[in-house]
Amino acid sequence: MDDLAYVSTAQVSRALGVGVTTIKRWVDDGILPAHRTPGGHRKLLLADVLRLVRENDFPQLDLARLHPSLPSGSAVDETKLSRDLYAALRHGDGAAARFLIEGTERCGMRAATLADAVIAPAMHRIGVEWEQGRIDVMHEHRATQICLESLYALKSHLLSQATQARPVAVGGVPEGQLHALASQLVELVLLECGWSPVNLGPNTPFSSFRKALTELRPRLLWLSIHRVEEPTTFLAAYRELYDEAHKSGIPVAIGGPGLTDDLRAVMPYTTYGDGMTHLADFASSLHPRPRRRPRGRPRGT
Amino acid sequence: MDDLAYVSTAQVSRALGVGVTTIKRWVDDGILPAHRTPGGHRKLLLADVLRLVRENDFPQLDLARLHPSLPSGSAVDETKLSRDLYAALRHGDGAAARFLIEGTERCGMRAATLADAVIAPAMHRIGVEWEQGRIDVMHEHRATQICLESLYALKSHLLSQATQARPVAVGGVPEGQLHALASQLVELVLLECGWSPVNLGPNTPFSSFRKALTELRPRLLWLSIHRVEEPTTFLAAYRELYDEAHKSGIPVAIGGPGLTDDLRAVMPYTTYGDGMTHLADFASSLHPRPRRRPRGRPRGT
DNA sequence: TAACAAATCGTTCAAATCGTCCAAATCGTC
DNA sequence: GACGATTTGGACGATTTGAACGATTTGTTA
Incomplete structure (x- = not known):
């Protein structure tokens, strides 16, 4: 190493x-x-x-x-990291997976990069193997749980450094959707961008998102769409939600593999992204963070 | 920190x-x-x-x-704790809820007690308020997410004390079930009892549990049943799973509000409990931790 | 290159911990 | 209640530890 x-x-x-x-x-x-x-x-x-x-x-x-914080930048091989993570998840080695995922923070990797270049490819490979019948749903579930656990740990780290007043963002996975992983990644990314995310979690009805708009007054709404069962009812409920957000001037960020091109063509939205990097950029543009320059000798610690 | x-x-x-x-x-x-x-x-x-x-x-x-942050008095009022937690969850105060939940570990409270006497009552009150239409699903989801987050943090603490070989326990929430909170609590309790829990998470098909039995060779299987939609198909799939576990000599622990008396009457199982305290006792009996030698004169023989 | 802040150096010395002994207290059994 | 086995905890000198000190080194910034 x-x-x-x-x-x-x-x-x-x-x-x-x-x-x-x-x-x-x-x-x-x-x-x-x-x-x-x-x-x-x-x-x-x-x-x-x-x-x-x-x-x-x-x-x-x-x-x-003890692990040295690698110089932020290209020193971290995301491809290798993703491959290692895949291997760990495949074998249910939670400790190894946690080490890999939580290590990215020490390496200075952005949460969005972790999501797009490490976790997403690894979980995608798991999904492919499942479709091919080479592994069971069990392995996919186990991998998801391990990832979730690591993400919660990362979030805990970021929360402990949370400081001043942050704008609120609300989001989750609409009803009928089960995959909590994506929404958890969004939460992490927004947290890193200086937001205060409120994740309503999987299987949240559209009406609850509307309720959250009026009650929490967020400055951003995100929706993670993993799969759309009935496009007609989905679209109707979504449009209603979007209109309400639009009236209040709240931008709506959507993403997920459930948003096919056909579907997206008839959906209104503020931004769509097929990755967390896009979301991070968008969120940062809404709420630019003040940056500080370290003085003295910031090595180690 | x-x-x-x-x-x-x-x-x-x-x-x-x-x-x-x-x-x-x-x-x-x-x-x-x-x-x-x-x-x-x-x-x-x-x-x-x-x-x-x-x-x-x-x-x-x-x-x-031991630590300045620990409470001076050993008496912990679980009722008050639960009420405070309810208030925090009700208002979406994640920081307060995290503080309360994570503080129980420092008070020396067992995970099972945390589950039964603190979290369960608080979430129950949330559920009642929801049924009465006084709060939205949104609040219930938000509360669940906050609890989940705190539980993951607790698990992370327990995991950091990596110890010797632990027996494996497998479990999760069967298909159609969404409530991850209970399964997460089980994971925490088992971890504290010296097990190595593998949580397959919500919406796991029965076939995957069977797969996990043969592949992971656990010494315990747990199922959290929140609601049963179709008792007939549920029973058939469950019996198949139980038979396989029974053949391998793996005890099956079940629990959850979905297990009505009628349903339980026709279900085979190793143990049923309406609380985590029961599960903790059962798990500890299966895998007794090192204890001090009995006192007094050694028995004759 | 000069200046500066942070980290590390070597040293000293008080406080904490070690292992071991043995007497008193405690428990289970008779 | 009496007995024996076991646990407990105080005391001892020898050893280990860690905080404080001023002097020096190191890496960044101007």
Whole structure:
């Protein structure tokens, strides 16, 4: 993996839940191997720390803190990540999948990219294998549950950093629709864009969305359409909802594989996107986030 | 955030009202799990301590000494908690609800108690208000989503204490059923009882449960039945599933408001419970956790 | 290149924890 | 209630730990 990853004494001390002085002493006593910079700073090899911690019974508060935040950008191979995630989901390895998905945040990957370039391809492959009869619905459900779990964990992370007043966005999956995964991804993306998403979840009637418009006064409405059973009734109910949103000046973002070209041609909407990246851009344009520049030495932590 | 995940033997001894030597002995006897520093100091995970306090009836003097955020008094008023949770859910205050639900873990409350005495009553009141037309489905969905989110966060906490090999349990909500909340609670309860739950989620066909039996070889199968649309087809499919589980010696635990007395009278099952406390007891009996040796003189023989 | 903030260095020293001993308290059984 | 087995917890010196200090190194910004 990242064989050449160095970590500092402070990082290790935080990860293991002991004091910095103790880490220094362990290095000096030869318990932990370390290299030295010409100036005398200790540089511990990540692999050494992990190995020693696992082999001996060292305390391990949060080994995840040891993983170096890769330089944001092209250093992360999304294709490989997606393939690894697929393999983990295929075998029901929840721990591995969680590690992969939650690791993307540390790598600085955007939630929209995680959705479009990692999770979507992996779940698509699962779906294809299911259609081909090579796996059971069980495997697809298990994979979905594992993804959901990881997404909730990511959301929890983002929520803990939530700060000022955020505009409200409301959305969900209309009635008859079951797939909660997409809506959960939307929630994550909007959260990252500075919104305060209210996910009404799967199987929500159109009337409830209208109710939410008047009660929550959102500045954005999203709908995830996975499949449309009866286009006629769907269209009628949707148009009613859209009209009400339009009257209040609330933009409506729709997406999902249920929106065929034919269907979309007769649907009014503010924006349509076949991916979360599009949604993220649209949401950001509605509510541009203030950005700050870090000062000093923002490495590590 | 979780900076104080590790506690010392002295802290635990003060919190539980026992001597330091006793804590050390418990660790050495494997009653309390702990890591060791290279110097020999024991490092106890706060979560491990809370779990043991929760599962056995350990003395619980003052948990606040373990962590400033813990409540000073050990008496937790579940009724008040449930009422507060209801109010938070009713108004869509996700942050408050999360705080209440996730706080129960720190109070040493068992997951089953959280489910039966806190979440179930609160959601029941929401359901009643909905039936009376005083709130919309929207509010019920929003409340469910908020609960789900908090439960996932709790699960994440429990999962982070990755332990040894655990027996596998499989379960979910059969086809046509949408309520994921109950199945999520089951997952949490089983996790706390030392199992490794695989939740197949809502809307899972009976055939997939059978598939899971042969492929995952679980030692427990759970089914959450929220509503039964067509008793005849339901019964036929269920019986087939039960027979297969029975042949393999896998116990079947069922529960949920969909199981009326009439229905249950013609259903075979290993155990039925109208609450998570019952399930927790049953699961613990199947897979007893390490306990202290019985006192007194060893039996003759 | 110079300036600056943050992180790390080496050192000291008080506090906490270790392992071990043994007496007192507690429990199950007779 | 008496007995024996077991658990408990205080005390001891030896060891480990971690916070504080000023001096130095490191990486970014101007």
